[in-house]
Amino acid sequence: MRLHLVNPNTTASMTAKIAAAARATALPGTVIDARQPTMGPVSIEGYYDEAFAVPGMLGCIREADRDGADAHIIACFDDTGLEAARTAAKAPVIGIGEAAFHMASLIAARFAVVTTLSVSIVPIEHNLRKYGLAERCARVRAAEVPVLALEERNVEALGKISAEIAAAIRDDRAEAIVLGCAGMADLAAELAGKHGLPVVDGVAAAVTLSEGLVRLGLKTSRLGPYAAPRAKTYAGLLSPFQP
């Protein structure tokens, strides 16, 4: 099976780190085809970055879909461009945010999210509401750690994330924690051990869920909003992306 994992930002070192996390989880027969766009922001922190990460990310999706990907994983916790990607791909598409929310829902009545910056709290809350899982989430917390500060092991960042987890257990009745950034993939086990509760990383969650969809033969429905894009002209710089 061939899983296409796209890091929607343009930071190659982050792609490598996420791909390693994905490979550590994937089944023996699964190939992780990790890509990143050549255009767009170096990290995604808020709505503006998201908007400019999507075109390049969709380019990766289209290419990998043509190359025979069995499923696609969008490796940004905001699930950047997830819905557009579903219309663009024949294979199913999963965001690491939704993957983490669904997995956390299977092991806890109530979870909390710890993300990077507070500018991302509302977008994550909107996703939770769109997916239907807002009531399962006790609170979305921000550790106020920029995305790229997570590229390497960073004791200060780890401390801030750990403090938010402690607060979520104490103040929000959180029973499990969802780590709200692809760059936190390597911290889950350590934080779970330290705080004595399940800690869910979206990258690993998305790998098992997308392998599951492929094994079940389930693909995105074409009957509703995920119908294939209608043929039409795209002007200018973006004409290569024309459906």
Next chain:
Amino acid sequence: MRLHLVNPNTTASMTAKIAAAARATALPGTVIDARQPTMGPVSIEGYYDEAFAVPGMLGCIREADRDGADAHIIACFDDTGLEAARTAAKAPVIGIGEAAFHMASLIAARFAVVTTLSVSIVPIEHNLRKYGLAERCARVRAAEVPVLALEERNVEALGKISAEIAAAIRDDRAEAIVLGCAGMADLAAELAGKHGLPVVDGVAAAVTLSEGLVRLGLKTSRLGPYAAPRAKTYAGLLSPFQP
């Protein structure tokens, strides 16, 4: 990996059929340990049957957990006794209803459920609300087919289920269908082909999800309502189940 699959009713032929469906989906290294209780109803149709299926089902969970199960699947679409099972097992527990709802949410904005009898509509609606996925579900429909009528290939039952799927597409804007009974596990592919949309069977969905939890090392959180039962006396007939 060892998955314990419990059919909460006492009909052995149905256990065999469900186990076959599970084995057809499971990973090569996964052992499906299918069980059924020796006490309780021959099928579960409504709240009363549920109540008397739970003790025997929990007995199976406790035994299989002691025998080293890595995860448990409750193979009744009402997710009978799911919450109690989570308190009783060290390993994670998944119901086939919730498994199907979560998987359907990854491939469609809006799905419909087709279950057996209308007496089950409200319990399923309550589960959807409890899980948070009620807004993702366009409608829960009943084909008015008794559970045990699904044991063998039954043309009349298939026709009724197919008619409800057609109605769900036409009237409810359903983009995908969730089959609302473990006994329908063998119909998914045929119905998907006929109606041209994804059809999700909960047994197969639960197999991939529980394998996913095991591979991710995720277990039920003990911090909230799924804490292990407190030690106490159980009187009479049920004293063997004392925590």
Next chain:
Amino acid sequence: MRLHLVNPNTTASMTAKIAAAARATALPGTVIDARQPTMGPVSIEGYYDEAFAVPGMLGCIREADRDGADAHIIACFDDTGLEAARTAAKAPVIGIGEAAFHMASLIAARFAVVTTLSVSIVPIEHNLRKYGLAERCARVRAAEVPVLALEERNVEALGKISAEIAAAIRDDRAEAIVLGCAGMADLAAELAGKHGLPVVDGVAAAVTLSEGLVRLGLKTSRLGPYAAPRAKTYAGLLSPFQP
């Protein structure tokens, strides 16, 4: 009128205490027929105990219904087995949890619940959501007092409950308090006096509501999920409960 009051746990002294509270509220012509199962847990604290309390409780319901009960009261705040009981009885059935929520809704815009252990918070929240009254409830609080600690007057337990009431008024804008355990029935008046707000005990609330249903001639509807159980075989230990 004959009200059957079932304490779903097997602790006879608790049944006697609850029955006394019920008799103190009941109309002159009402007979309180208090029962408890001979099988199951000595107290109900969480989902596992609930699951094993239900069969014996339903046995009491079926017997009392045959003996001519005009209504049934389930005297556990989790409303253990309420829905199954409705299918099993010709007479209407009320849980003391729902009784308290409905009565509190008539005298306050916003109430809080003070229950025994935090393991019960989520089950009570789920009930509130199922009944529709979740938005009326400011918060479910746990005093961390085990159920059986309430059997006799217990100054320490009373102090903990009182402290949670004070916190609910100060922090949650609670206008009324619902006591979240049948064993707290004798504390309502004292706590109402102390804190200067209405305090609702579910046992007394359920007595007046069930007398009301009987006087109005209202019985559980058979058109939906509370239809009588379908005839079928129950195997083994639980075969006496076969519908």
Next chain:
Amino acid sequence: MRLHLVNPNTTASMTAKIAAAARATALPGTVIDARQPTMGPVSIEGYYDEAFAVPGMLGCIREADRDGADAHIIACFDDTGLEAARTAAKAPVIGIGEAAFHMASLIAARFAVVTTLSVSIVPIEHNLRKYGLAERCARVRAAEVPVLALEERNVEALGKISAEIAAAIRDDRAEAIVLGCAGMADLAAELAGKHGLPVVDGVAAAVTLSEGLVRLGLKTSRLGPYAAPRAKTYAGLLSPFQP
């Protein structure tokens, strides 16, 4: 016990009819003190009538409260002025709409309302949402029968109401019916018999609920929005109502 029942419109014959229904339900020792305002509309059909019914109704509440009423019932299905009445009375206050919704919730998972005119659908829906019971209500239907057409037995009106009940069972999965007008109090038994499901009349429901509150010693909380009105000057025509 002394129950004050106020018909908020000025039609004395309707007051008499409602009072008779209340007396037929009340306990032997209960006195029904039925009143109606001397100012305001002859019937309440929509927001404008409501606005002008409230002052006179509140006058009745204040007088009856001073006269020693143990509880007040507002006998208009829109629960006209209910919240203001709660601030004005020492005794508890119940609206017949909320009374019917709460009672119906105890005997059915899902009920429908059949009211007089479609202009009342939205106000009733808003009440249901305010009380928290909107999800319990399958649909609010209007029979397009004016309020005063219900004063005497009216075969045509009965036929229209009966047709809406049939539609609610067939199309809305209604398990019980709430009659949405005080003037329908005499039709409940006949319609229940005809359609084979529970039919709830708010007047009778409110009598048993208010007797229940009195017997439980529960009064409206003063801690929130139902605090007694602050002393202040009222100008002109309405100065007699000054708090």
Next chain:
Amino acid sequence: MRLHLVNPNTTASMTAKIAAAARATALPGTVIDARQPTMGPVSIEGYYDEAFAVPGMLGCIREADRDGADAHIIACFDDTGLEAARTAAKAPVIGIGEAAFHMASLIAARFAVVTTLSVSIVPIEHNLRKYGLAERCARVRAAEVPVLALEERNVEALGKISAEIAAAIRDDRAEAIVLGCAGMADLAAELAGKHGLPVVDGVAAAVTLSEGLVRLGLKTSRLGPYAAPRAKTYAGLLSPFQP
């Protein structure tokens, strides 16, 4: 264009202050026709005052409508009598509460309300839920300042309001503030400057919104609950208001 602005209380100095705020916002060609009833409370603080403010307010609406008002503004933050006013007027009607909520929703994902007394919190919460905007509101806070204390510049009142704004930013993640009383209209600019976030005053918001409705030719729909009142007799003191 002619905007009728009605202050539903009888305090003329407050009408003058509100009218000045409205004129400061209105378009050059807009005439502000400010009125107040001659009957009813001098200020509106809670449900009881509301009930007695409505008849006089509706009288003003009817007269101004006959005098050719192009739109009506109800200048009390509780939107007192808004729905009845819509049935009574040919021209559209806006409450300053709803005006402020809608405008705040256009500039912030999440706003907080700071109102006068805590007795108004629940009525405002109910309005927010009725309008659909409850989830946009982080919290309704009360500064515990009586309405008439806001008539003149009052340093103590300003300090209390400012303290609640600071708390809303710090504790509620409020991004914008809605001032919850017509009497606060003159404080918006000062508080916005001090706290560095948008502060919305309902009077000014309602002026631009009602001018907008008039310019768009939009009037209240007559198809639903805002149909014109049915002709009928009103008895006694209130007969002049008969439809």
Next chain:
Amino acid sequence: MRLHLVNPNTTASMTAKIAAAARATALPGTVIDARQPTMGPVSIEGYYDEAFAVPGMLGCIREADRDGADAHIIACFDDTGLEAARTAAKAPVIGIGEAAFHMASLIAARFAVVTTLSVSIVPIEHNLRKYGLAERCARVRAAEVPVLALEERNVEALGKISAEIAAAIRDDRAEAIVLGCAGMADLAAELAGKHGLPVVDGVAAAVTLSEGLVRLGLKTSRLGPYAAPRAKTYAGLLSPFQP
């Protein structure tokens, strides 16, 4: 005042048509600065087109903001890129979808949307939920008319839209209609006259609302998700858009 109106697709004739509608509504002193991107799709029908319309649209926003726009209007009913635009502009930003929903909420308790293609139903439903106004919307209907078919007067398209309006009144209890495409701006008056209910066009609604925000001095809050984008590198084709 200077309003920047951006048509997010690249069809100049559509920009001209929308600009004309905006100018017909705008105040005498308002300049409508209509723009369209030079890159992206010729029409927006679903998530994929949206994704590629956003970068060019944000380019227009940034330029017009630098050119001194007092407010921005995004003239696509899906409110394409609205949130990103808020972070990118100093001036406030309004989408024509949200503008229409807010205006419709002021004149009807319940409205329906009639949009172009059914692929847009779910995106519009998600917007309604995000804005909080989902409960105010009876139903989102699609006339199955492509966006560019609306460029010129098209009798067949008008007939389909009119048929959906008729159905919304008859089947959905719609009291007002929101036209779900910028290209329908010229049809509102005709359809309102024909069907006898208010018909809201988002372009005109957005003009008055944005003029209102400017006159009130209200700008997008920077405290939450609409904070200005953080400075960072954007790679490749999209580097000109780097914050």
